Structure formats: structure tokens, C-alpha cells
Amino acid sequence: MKTAFVGKGGSGKTTLSSLFIRHLAAGGTPVIAVDADINQHLGAALGLDERVAAGLPAMGDHLPLIKEYLRGDNPRIASAETMIKTTPPGEGSRLLRVCEDNPVYDACARPVELDGGAVRLMVTGPFTDADLGVACYHSKTGAVELCLNHLVDGPDEYVVVDMTAGSDSFASGMFTRFDMTFLVAEPTRKGVSVYRQYKEYARDFDVTLKVIGNKVQGPDDLDFLRAEVGDDLLVTVGHSDWVRSLEKGRPPRFDLLETAGRDALRLMQSAADATYELRDRERYTRQMVHFHLKNARSWGNERTGADLAAQVDPGFVLGDTVTTSA
Ligand SMILES: Nc1ncnc2c1ncn2[C@@H]1O[C@H](COP(=O)(O)OP(=O)(O)O)[C@@H](O)[C@H]1O
Numbered sequence: 001m002k003t004a005f006v007g008k009g010g011s012g013k014t015t016l017s018s019l020f021i022r023h024l025a026a027g028g029t030p031v032i033a034v035d036a037d038i039n040q041h042l043g044a045a046l047g048l049d050e051r052v053a054a055g056l057p058a059m060g061d062h063l064p065l066i067k068e069y070l071r072g073d074n075p076r077i078a079s080a081e082t083m084i085k086t087t088p089p090g091e092g093s094r095l096l097r098v099c100e101d102n103p104v105y106d107a108c109a110r111p112v113e114l115d116g117g118a119v120r121l122m123v124t125g126p127f128t129d130a131d132l133g134v135a136c137y138h139s140k141t142g143a144v145e146l147c148l149n150h151l152v153d154g155p156d157e158y159v160v161v162d163m164t165a166g167s168d169s170f171a172s173g174m175f176t177r178f179d180m181t182f183l184v185a186e187p188t189r190k191g192v193s194v195y196r197q198y199k200e201y202a203r204d205f206d207v208t209l210k211v212i213g214n215k216v217q218g219p220d221d222l223d224f225l226r227a228e229v230g231d232d233l234l235v236t237v238g239h240s241d242w243v244r245s246l247e248k249g250r251p252p253r254f255d256l257l258e259t260a261g262r263d264a265l266r267l268m269q270s271a272a273d274a275t276y277e278l279r280d281r282e283r284y285t286r287q288m289v290h291f292h293l294k295n296a297r298s299w300g301n302e303r304t305g306a307d308l309a310a311q312v313d314p315g316f317v318l319g320d321t322v323t324t325s326a
């Protein structure tokens with residue numbers, strides 16, 4: 001399952017991503033955790049110390065390697081240089097699986113030990129001003145989008161992306177790459193306005209969006225979220241002393257997380273798991289092609305000097321296994 005956490009800065013995306021990752025790991029589920037947020041804090045939230053977190057390899061620094069590997073011997077992709085963040089896989093491309101070793105994980109992923117087992121952590125690397133809001137060739141989140149578009153995952157495997165709700169996820173197709181998008185919102189007008197904006201973008205793309213109300217303090221907060229968000233509200237989470245201890249650098253054992261938090265995490269996993277049966281693999285592939293053609297027209301063709309529409313393999317569908325070409 002591919003899941004994303006989005007929302008306003010400070011709403012609790014990183015906190016809830018990290019709790020969800022810990023929850024999955026505790027249940028023995030294989031997880032690839034991806035930090036694609038402007039503020040790179042997922043490593044720390046997973047318990048890495050600052051120095052180790054700062055030393056993680058950045059996906060953004062390994063784009064040539066990622067492209068070269070994923071391209072494989074796909075005859076439609078002449079070189080890694082003509083591969084942009086939206087270039088879709090086709091016959092001959094290499095696909096990634098959650099549980100395997102490959103050169104992309106070797107270069108970009110590091111194991112993080114959690115109660116219950118290790119997860120793989122990948123980080124985009126810190127954003128600079130040049131990375132924000134641009135549909136750019138070197139886009140940091142481009143590395144993540146490429147990996148998601150080349151990743152086949154089954155029902156009991158998870159990719160969890162901690163992500164900004166910023167304009168570069170809408171300029172590309174990033175926001176359509178998930179089985180489930182958890183929008184974290186505090187019970188405030190600003191929290192809810194990010195939800196509305198996301199919902200608006202997502203409307204035409206069948207994005208499954210559920211709101212996680214965070215820092216909800218009482219019936220008034222709950223009423224507010226219910227009124228503003230309606231059926232999209234999946235669950236609410238209150239203040240957590242466990243999280244506060246984590247912030248102090250002293251995370252208690254995960255099984256000591258408050259019951260309400262644990263219940264919320266279980267519900268989130270059920271909601272994400274339930275989307276598996278509804279997966280529309282053709283639509284997923286069609287959308288990556290849609291965004292690729294859009295990016296090709298708006299900047300990619302010009303930038304690479306190639307006709308990037310020719311990269312599309314019309315017979316290809318990204319499935320759950322690795323043999324999918326028509
Ligand atoms: N449920 C919670 N209980 C206690 N503190 C929380 C909770 N959710 C978030 N926080 C705190 O709020 C701050 C912002 O959360 P963070 O996850 O970093 O937000 P974001 O990633 O959306 O910017 C952090 O200090 C975090 O520890």
C-alpha cells in the first residue's frame with residue numbers, strides 16, 4: 001500500500017507518519033518510509049539522533065543512479081538524461097519491490113530499527129529555495145515520484161511518505177500516487193483550508209483522502225472538524241504524552257503509546273488496507289501518463305530536446321507483480 005501524510009506545516013504530519021510507521025513495524029509489516037517534507041524530520045521522529053539523521057543519503061543526490069537503474073533496457077527511454085520525474089515505466093524498465101535489495105535502496109535507503117523490526121528510510125534531502133513550487137528537472141520530490149511510479153507493492157507491504165502539500169506535488173502527479181492520503185488537520189480554519197485546497201486538486205483524480213484530526217482537545221474541536229470535513233474525517237487524535245517524550249529525545253517503548261493513539265493507528269491501517277481491493281491499476285498507469293505528457297509539454301521536451309511523449313509504452317500497466325507488459 002502506498003500512503004502519504006500531507007497537511008499544513010506543524011499539523012503533525014511527521015509525528016503521525018512516524019507513529020504509523022512504528023505501528024506497521026510493530027505488526028511485522030514491511031515498510032519503506034520516505035521523508036519528502038520540506039523540513040526533514042522523519043528520521044528524528046523515528047528515533048535517529050540528529051547526527052545520523054543529517055548524514056542520511058539524499059535521494060535528490062542520486063537522481064542519475066535512480067534513473068539509470070529504473071530505465072533498465074526500456075527501448076523507449078534513450079538515456080537517463082531524457083528521463084524526467086514523470087517518465088513512466090514500460091517494457092524493459094526495472095521495477096522496485098518493497099522487500100528486495102536493489103541499487104536504489106543501496107544508495108538511498110538506510111535501515112532504522114524500531115520496536116518490532118527494521119524499516120527502510122529514504123529521504124529527499126533538504127529543500128532549497130530553488131526546489132519550491134517549480135516543476136523542475138532536478139526536483140527533489142521527483143526522485144520519490146519516479147520510485148513510486150516504478151514500485152509494485154502488495155497488500156501487506158507499505159510505503160509511507162511524509163510530504164508537503166505544496167504546489168510541486170500538484171505540478172507533477174505526486175498527489176495521485178497513493179492508495180490512501182492522510183491529511184492531517186488541526187481543528188483550526190487554517191488546518192481545514194489546506195484540506196479544502198487538497199480536496200479541490202484531488203477531485204478529478206479519484207484520490208482517496210481521509211482527514212486525521214490532530215491535537216483535538218475536546219467536543220468543541222471534534223464538532224468543528226465534523227462540521228468542516230464531514231465524512232472525510234477518519235479519526236481524531238488528542239495530545240499525546242508519548243509524543244511529547246519523543247520530542248524530548250526519550251521515546252518510551254512503542255507499546256506504551258496511549259490507547260487512543262493505538263486505536264487511531266489501527267483504524268488508519270484498516271482504512272488503507274481496505275483500498276487494496278479497489279485498486280484500479282489501469283487508472284493508476286493512465287494518470288502517470290497524463291502527468292508525464294503534461295510535464296513533457298510544459299517543460300520536459302524543451303529541457304531534454306527530446307519528444308518525451310514517445311517514452312510512453314501504450315501496452316504497459318503497473319500491476320502488483322513484475323510481469324505486466326502486453
Ligand atoms: N498528538 C500530538 N501530541 C503531542 N504533540 C504533538 C502531537 N502531534 C504533533 N505534536 C507536536 O507538534 C509539533 C509539530 O508536529 P510535526 O509532526 O513536526 O508537524 P509537521 O510535520 O506537520 O510540520 C511537534 O513538536 C510535535 O511533537
Ligand SMILES: [Mg+2]
Nearest residue numbers: 013014037041
Ligand atoms: Mg514535518
